[in-house]
Amino acid sequence: MRLKRWFKAALHRRVAADTIQPETGIGRCGTTGWSEGAATGMNKRYSIFSLARNAFSRHENWQEAWRSPTPKPRYDAVIIGGGGHGLATAYYLAKQHGMTNIAVLERGWLGGGNTGRNTTIVRSNYLWDESAALYEQAMKLWEGLSRELNYNVMFSQRGVLNLAHNLHDLREIQRRVNANRLNGIDGEVLDAQQVKDFCPAIDLRAGGRYPVLGASLQRRGGTARHDAVAWGYARAADALGVDIIQECPVQGIRVADGKVQGVETARGYIETNKLGIVVAGHSSLLAEMAGFRLPVQSVPLQALVSEPVKPAINCVVMSGAVHAYISQSDKGELVIGAGVDKYVGYGQRGSQPVTEETVAAICEMFPIFRRMRMMRQWGGIVDVCPDASPIISKTPVEGIYINCGWGTGGFKATPGSGWAFAHTVARNEPHPLNAPFTLDRYRTGYLIDEHGAAAVAH
Amino acid sequence: MLLIDCPHCGPRSETEFSYGGEAHIARPLDPAALSDAEWADYVFLRDNPKGLIRERWMHAHGCRRWFNVARDTVTYEILTVYPMGAEPPDLPERRYP
Numbered sequence: 001m002r003l004k005r006w007f008k009a010a011l012h013r014r015v016a017a018d019t020i021q022p023e024t025g026i027g028r029c030g031t032t033g034w035s036e037g038a039a040t041g042m043n044k045r046y047s048i049f050s051l052a053r054n055a056f057s058r059h060e061n062w063q064e065a066w067r068s069p070t071p072k073p074r075y076d077a078v079i080i081g082g083g084g085h086g087l088a089t090a091y092y093l094a095k096q097h098g099m100t101n102i103a104v105l106e107r108g109w110l111g112g113g114n115t116g117r118n119t120t121i122v123r124s125n126y127l128w129d130e131s132a133a134l135y136e137q138a139m140k141l142w143e144g145l146s147r148e149l150n151y152n153v154m155f156s157q158r159g160v161l162n163l164a165h166n167l168h169d170l171r172e173i174q175r176r177v178n179a180n181r182l183n184g185i186d187g188e189v190l191d192a193q194q195v196k197d198f199c200p201a202i203d204l205r206a207g208g209r210y211p212v213l214g215a216s217l218q219r220r221g222g223t224a225r226h227d228a229v230a231w232g233y234a235r236a237a238d239a240l241g242v243d244i245i246q247e248c249p250v251q252g253i254r255v256a257d258g259k260v261q262g263v264e265t266a267r268g269y270i271e272t273n274k275l276g277i278v279v280a281g282h283s284s285l286l287a288e289m290a291g292f293r294l295p296v297q298s299v300p301l302q303a304l305v306s307e308p309v310k311p312a313i314n315c316v317v318m319s320g321a322v323h324a325y326i327s328q329s330d331k332g333e334l335v336i337g338a339g340v341d342k343y344v345g346y347g348q349r350g351s352q353p354v355t356e357e358t359v360a361a362i363c364e365m366f367p368i369f370r371r372m373r374m375m376r377q378w379g380g381i382v383d384v385c386p387d388a389s390p391i392i393s394k395t396p397v398e399g400i401y402i403n404c405g406w407g408t409g410g411f412k413a414t415p416g417s418g419w420a421f422a423h424t425v426a427r428n429e430p431h432p433l434n435a436p437f438t439l440d441r442y443r444t445g446y447l448i449d450e451h452g453a454a455a456v457a458h
Numbered sequence: 459m460l461l462i463d464c465p466h467c468g469p470r471s472e473t474e475f476s477y478g479g480e481a482h483i484a485r486p487l488d489p490a491a492l493s494d495a496e497w498a499d500y501v502f503l504r505d506n507p508k509g510l511i512r513e514r515w516m517h518a519h520g521c522r523r524w525f526n527v528a529r530d531t532v533t534y535e536i537l538t539v540y541p542m543g544a545e546p547p548d549l550p551e552r553r554y555p
């Protein structure tokens with residue numbers, strides 16, 4: 001029994017290692033070695049047998065994961081932005097709504113925006129009913145995603161702790177966990193000893209500067225591999241006939257009589273009457289091209305990773321109060337997330353005092369990490385809404401739809417966001433799940449304020 | 459990290475300041491006359507330029523006074539600092555794709 005489980009786990013790891021390509025990058029998606037079958041959108045399935053077969057040829061004959069087609073002059077729908085959300089939208093447009101004459105236009109490479117820069121925390125323990133329903137839909141899709149896409153997204157439900165450092169935090173956590181459970185979302189309130197039992201690496205000895213009084217725990221929460229999510233959706237969408245076009249920045253949007261006509265791109269004009277904008281930090285720029293304004297502000301959010309070490313921390317630990325969160329990747333790196341810069345910025349770095357504050361908080365809570373060396377630090381430009389909730393909505397221009405404002409916490413929503421946005425684009429009306437997340441809510445006052453309520457900014 | 463030249467105290471680290479967002483937004487003179495859409499615009503819609511921004515800062519851990527800054531949001535270069543109430547200085551537009 002034990003052996004069987006070990007064997008299964010080993011197999012799983014093997015498949016993970018092999019199906020995940022070493023580097024993101026445009027080169028990999030070139031046309032060399034591209035077989036006929038694939039060009040017609042017929043992907044070979046990944047399986048234990050394909051793995052064994054390819055082992056005999058030293059893994060040199062794996063098929064390209066998706067085509068690199070030249071843009072057609074016209075599509076039934078065009079999605080701008082090849083991050084997780086844009087690619088998921090394209091996949092569900094093809095899969096659920098039968099729209100296969102569509103394209104995803106990405107200015108750089110797939111997942112090169114926030115998707116490939118985030119700390120990959122997945123949870124659905126949001127306070128308000130509207131958010132809970134949306135993020136829980138995403139969670140349910142995550143739970144079957146690797147199978148659905150035939151691509152290992154390394155979704156790991158290792159549990160997410162949100163720490164309480166004072167009495168108010170604790171009460172807020174109790175309130176939120178109650179709200180979650182009423183919405184059918186799993187959640188538990190732990191006391192300090194239970195936190196220590198669940199996550200032994202945390203230091204509770206002397207109370208410290210940030211004493212831990214307890215935490216909320218969502219056991220179904222965890223992490224996933226970020227670029228695998230982009231690649232998995234890209235490959236699955238491509239197999240359904242979607243054209244995924246990289247290095248194709250959109251430079252202008254043509255609108256006539258209040259209706260979208262098409263987009264000007266670095267690779268020529270493309271005609272369409274359905275346009276989905278899913279560009280995160282660049283949303284305001286695209287909205288401006290189409291002639292409307294958004295309530296979002298773009299700010300860098302940063303993260304850093306350490307040198308790889310043996311397994312040291314078994315779950316995700318987040319602290320809203322000190323604005324730090326940590327987990328360990330399967331490669332062994334500590335993955336640490338920080339807060340946002342306090343001013344508008346498009347530099348993918350993040351301000352140094354923010355790094356310092358975050359690292360100080362991590363060292364305080366986890367003294368065992370004090371001597372770890374940090375290997376890389378970077379930033380992603382996140383689009384923050386006044387109520388810290390996303391916009392998945394129609395716009396003032398007929399045929400243009402926008403999916404933005406995910407700010408610091410949209411990775412966890414990737415499958416649900418794409419699913420709901422595809423419905424909105426295909427049917428020209430929102431699904432009940434995203435109906436509250438309109439652009440118009442800033443006029444009506446129906447805000448979904450998840451600022452403090454969502455445990456932390458993620 | 460920004461080094462901001464407070465007009466009253468001189469150059470200090472960004473950690474001494476708090477941020478006030480887009481500058482030159484005038485409070486509506488006759489609020490009761492505004493439609494919901496105009497209110498939404500006033501309360502929520504902000505410029506979010508990739509390029510030149512004019513914004514307000516306050517020297518929270520210093521003189522506690524407000525002032526305006528013109529800054530490039532990509533290079534993070536501070537182009538000029540000018541007092542509250544002053545007309546925005548004439549600077550060449552900067553826009554990045």
Ligand SMILES: Cc1cc2nc3c(=O)[nH]c(=O)nc-3n(C[C@H](O)[C@H](O)[C@H](O)COP(=O)(O)OP(=O)(O)OC[C@H]3O[C@@H](n4cnc5c(N)ncnc54)[C@H](O)[C@@H]3O)c2cc1C
Nearest residue numbers: 081083084085107113114115118119121250380410411412
């Ligand atoms: C450091 C950091 C940590 C984070 N941690 C978490 C976390 O732990 N959990 C969580 O849930 N979320 C987290 N987030 C947020 C999450 O990463 C985002 O909400 C999510 O990835 C957004 O996905 P997206 O597909 O909308 O955007 P992106 O992945 O940014 O994709 C947008 C794409 O649009 C492209 N684009 C822009 N302009 C144009 C144009 N003119 N033409 C064509 N293409 C264009 C960009 O190149 C980009 O690839 C974090 C973010 C950051 C930066």
Ligand SMILES: [Zn+2]
Nearest residue numbers: 464467517521
């Ligand atoms: Zn001063």
